[in-house]
Amino acid sequence: MDRARDEQINRDLLRSVRETGWGWRIVVAISGMGLMAGVAAFAYQWQEGIGVWGLNRPVMWAFDITNFVFWIGISHAGTLISAILRVTGAGWRRPVTRCAEAITVFALMIGALFPIIHLGRPWVFYWLVPYPNERGLWPNFRSPLIWDFFAINAYLMGSLIYLYLPLIPDLALLRDTSRGLRKRIYSVLSAGWRGTALQWDRLEKAVRVMAVIIIPVAVSVHTIVSWDFAMAIQPMWHSTIFGPYFVAGAIFSGIAALIIAMAALRRVFHLENYLKPVHFNNLGLLLLTMSLIWFYFTFSEYLTTWYGNEPMEKAVFQSKISGPYSPLFFAMVACCFLIPAPMLAIKKLRTITGTVIASACVVVGMWIERFLIIVPTLSHPRLTFNWGSYKPTWVEIAIMTGSFSYFVLLYAVFVKMFPIVSVWEFKEGLASQTQPGPATDKKVFRAASGD
Amino acid sequence: MMNETEKTQKPQWAMAIDLDRCTGCEACVVACRIENNIAVVGPEESARDRSMNWIRIERYMEGEFPDVRVRFRPVLCQHCQEAPCEPVCPVYATYHTEEGLNAQVYNRCVGTRYCANNCPYSVRFFNFFDPQWPAPLEKSLNPEVSIRTRGVMEKCTFCIQRIRKGEEKARDEDRAVRDGDVIPACVGSCPTKAMYFGNIADSNSEVARLARSNRAERLMEDLGTEPRVIYLRKRDQA
Amino acid sequence: MKRREFIILTSIGATGATLSACGNPENKLIPALIPDEEYVPGLDYWKSTSCEMCQAGCGLLVRTREHKANKIEGNPQHPVNRGSLCARGQAAVQSLYNPDRIEGPLRRAGERGSGRFENISWEEAFEELTAKLGEIKSRKESVGFLTGDASGVTGLAAEILASSLDNGRLIDAHGLNDLWIRAGYENAYHQPIIPSFDIANARYLISFGARFLETWRSPVSDSLAFGEFRGAAIRGKFVQVEPRMSLTAANADEWLPAAVGTESMIALALAQVIVREGLSKIPIQQNAFSLDDYAPEKTESATGIGAEKIIRIAREFASSQPALAIGSGTSVIEQQADAEAGLKRIEAIHLLNKIAGNEEKPGGVLLPLPGIDPFAKWRGKGRWLPLTGKSISGLSALLIHQSNPVFAIPHTADAIKSVPLIVSFSSFPDETSQIADLVLPDHTWFEGWNIKAAPSVKSGAVVNLTQPVVSPQLNTKQTADALLAVARSMGISPPFENAEEMTQQAASEIAKVAGATDAEEFRASFTERGFWTGKPGRIKGGSTPKSSSSEVIDEVASLAKQGHASEFPFILLTYEHPSLGFGNQANLPALQELPDPMTGVIWGSWVEINPQTANKLGVADGDLVEVETPHGSLKAPAVVYAAIRPEVIAMPFGQGHASMGRYAENRGANPATINPVAAALQSDTAAVRAKITKLSEQAAHIRFGTTLPERPHIER
């Protein structure tokens, strides 16, 4: 590989770390303000009580858990996709993986906040943690919320490791090319990476092992999240397909989020040479597949409910199809299937712009889907005397805005600190193109890590 | 002197409600509110469907004028033996006691509201805000019952404070509990005497007798929740 | 004896005797008179007293701990309520500890009606009142005493004070309603009695608009009877005849939505069928109605109830023994003739009982046991007048106690406002106290004394004792005590020092009636139980005057106004709210948040409209509508209510307070302003023609629960 090319790649991919443009500053300022609004709203809720939300009897969950499920869903973008692609050896994955893995970690961090935010008494959230105490009290291991606690923690840990491991060579590159405080930080983070054959060997192995481990963990996380509902006996919650349905929905929304993030990065950091239309095309095809799978699940879920005609299930069903929630329901179908599926199916429309539009629809549609799983069921309890409705307040909307802003902020900071396209993997990809066959010669990469 | 098994076996509390006698007058609703310090949430909060009634009268009106039929059903916590609310609580704030009560421990509650979402009877109430007792209204509070704070779930306890007193009384007299030892506030106030309370494990008790009645049914029995509230169907000729 | 032993023995003897000697010290029923130092913190003391939330006279046990009342239960020994208690009774502690009680005597500081008052001491208050009454006396002008407690201690104290003035006028706040009921039954029975009805033992019950499960005479007592009626080996059948389905009708096996004012036609049609089919138990030549005009075939178009149904029910009624007809129905009152006809209705209904042979037997109509007036010995010649336009005119001073006429009977407000001196004894800042010159707040009945006869029960007469269960919470004074104090300073010496002494002396009188040998012992047990019941040894007639129906009819006629059907196509029924009553209980938060059992409305008022009518008017549930009658108009949210006749709209009393504390104020509308006849009678019986218009404004409308059928409606 020629040196000039190598340096060009380094320059391009490390530009986000080295240079601070106005675009980045504006994004940080706006998302920072959004986050502050969310934090202020939460502080207000903490002070006054959860009554400042629009919840009521019988709708005791709404925006809070919708956001929780939504963010946990988004988190399936990354790790799962990059792991599957890595395991299956899809070569085009290389510029995409890190971007996806970062989404996972941040979406998980934010998603995991919601179960705490939604508590009536958030200051005692630690009671969900099993720790020995003089009172002899433990959490209830029969509760799906405790399963959530373990599943999300496991996934978060796994995802962090999985994000970190492939980052090490790039951290070393950064260490070697920066000065001052940054250098100190990167040298700690790069954990003594010198690019020896042994290190490469171990890294490869570790990444491979993690890729295999993270797939079942990711599947289990969203399955368990779905069990929050499926384990309950409420109409249209108590469904056996919720596990795969949720996982499919999660991957679906995750890919959509990834496409949007990639498009934004491409634009802001001029990564046109790295994130190419082919990536959007491939991810677009994946998104199309997921859209079809999502539609299949949704169709069978609603068909069986309709055909079963059990009065209580049917009441919830009708509230979605023809009742007060029908505008949202049809918006969901449009956003998740009717708009994206044809767009992605037609090759002409599967451009960068096209996939981004489809993805935006999907993200919105999947948020509505989560809302429609939670609220219509809760507002139609079995005893019709207690039927109710739900309207959010500004506090819930502010907290939701805060969560989105926080995500953007975290992402922006991450981009500022680490190359968002894996430098060594990209180079590995180039090498494997020029030298067909498995890339065993680590010299290339050693060079990449900068000597 | 009662025998040892009678003494050691815990009473199994249950309630029977005769729907043929219940007129829907709601005396029980106020009796419960006063006995159990249930907060009045006020018009603004009531408008947001947050009023709390541990026992409520459900009214179902069917038919068109002039053939309108109205049915009333007092609904309170059914104290299910297979309660859907219990397994889902992550911190054991709601659990099952040896006396068959579905207990809610207020100061263990973190407020996930999962129990309320999984209750098919919608009998769980959440304290969205701290209760307000403008002075001197707080003097009317029952010192035997906890005052709940915001963020916790609450619901019917079968008047646990009265159960404890009744059990204490029986113990003082060295005998098993019997009918009349425990009278929850709603049962005591009922103007048509439509409600009965007692130990269903004692086959001679009134509730056990009524549970065997051919009019006996339990609410949504098909869910397998095994409620401890027994409803006696109306004796309509129709 | 060692000193230590001595201490142990004496301490047990001194403080423990009353409590520990009885075993478990919890839940001991003890007289309210227990001296303070014998209280032990942490223990429950149950004190017996009597409920004064309505006229039924239920016996109560109040649970107190550390000098605070925290729960009221029915007294299980009391013959009226046998341990049960209604919603109003349960909520009564919130009147004792109401945050909006008047804390002490007040003198008006601003314009009348401005609501500005200054705090004064009781001495100043008495001084001022005595001086002013003295002036009025010297000018030989009239002073009125208006009280809702005419038969209790306040009534007697007012009589005593009135005797010290030359022109004292005694006005009974419940008078007109009592007279109206009395006059109706007098028509039916040709003697001044109010019969009692043995619902418990009847096997067939037809009620003509009597809401006996909610508000009629004695809801708890009647509910107990209804429970027995339902629980009997042979289940009784219950038919309710009324144009709007009340809670009582909702519990009926059959609801006959007869047109307003045609209840008597239904009764007579039933009677006609019984007679023509030869099922009558008595010969029927001597009745006032010519029954053949009321044959069900002839009346069905007017009543709206098919002849077939009437014939079937008549047969059932005649063949189910014992059977019972109760109630009085409703009617539109627009002129004097309507008022007279209204009184006639009771007669028609009771003809049915006579024909079916339901009198003076278990499960039928029972003629009442003689009543007891505990104060008979001290009654003067003063006659209690009903509260009418006439009785409050021409007064120089008006003393108002336990009555809120400015709100409840708004057409009297102008006459009251023109009285130069208004003294209110209200415990709460209600509309009447707001226009008073002096406010001398009364104790609540948890803090004061009273003794009163309750309506008799099957087993005998009942006398209730109300006694303090807690010490006075605020700087208030029992009105009877205040009146006696004023009477003393007016120069007479009353036979009693205060209300407590009045009850004690009255108790001694009852001891004589009861034939008790030891008056002291009788008094102790009376005080402990809070009531006495039994068959009086000798009959004491009391001061019940023979009613004069003309007085009622004149008052009603003077208030009625004609409305043309073309202009006012609907009939407005105004009815007593099941828990807020006529508005006296609107300041109790527990009752404000108690859903109306039929509509689920809380914290407000509403107008019930048949779905057909609503459809025609384009009114949806919760829309604000304007209801106009010849007397005025008001705005309230609509409730689309399936169980009401299409031409009838209905609205409960209870809300619409301009002032009465935070829970009652500025909530809903007061139908008393548009149906003055019903307001004057304080009853459900008088309807009025009305029209209804949908408004574009949005209404504050809060409901608990839905009005859906039990199973969701599923289209297959």
Added chain:
Amino acid sequence: MRKLTAVISILFAATLTSGFMLFEAFSTSDGPRQPVEFDHWQHVSKEEGPQLECSTCHQYASASPNATIPSVSTCMVCHESINADSPEVKKLAAFAEREAEPPWVRVYWSEPSANVFFNHKPHIRAEIDCVACHGQVSQARRVKREVNHSMGWCIDCHSRKNASIDCYACHR
């Protein structure tokens, strides 16, 4: 340099600890001041005193949830004549005169927010010594809180005695 850091941190820790201990010692050295200086030791343990049982005055402990503080009238049964001219008894007599109860300051209680409904009766029935929960009140001239009634402390004893550790046993 390192040594100095270590010394400073040790000193700091020691100051904190001793300060805390001193604070503890001062704050609990004496119980709250009561309206009448009632001396338990004099009534219960003093050789030449009346040597009363706890239940003589706290007479409802065996029969009710509350042990109860005796009313002044109980005190006056003896103090009408005994030690009637001591200043503290005079204070007591003044209360009795006014038919008022001295505003005793509570020493043992649980916060209302703990939602604990303690009942003395079953504890007396199980023959738990008063000292187990209240410390050496009989030796105290002024009662102070000696035992920390934390939930763990309650649970510990309940488990040892095979008493119920059901939540509803204490909370409701």
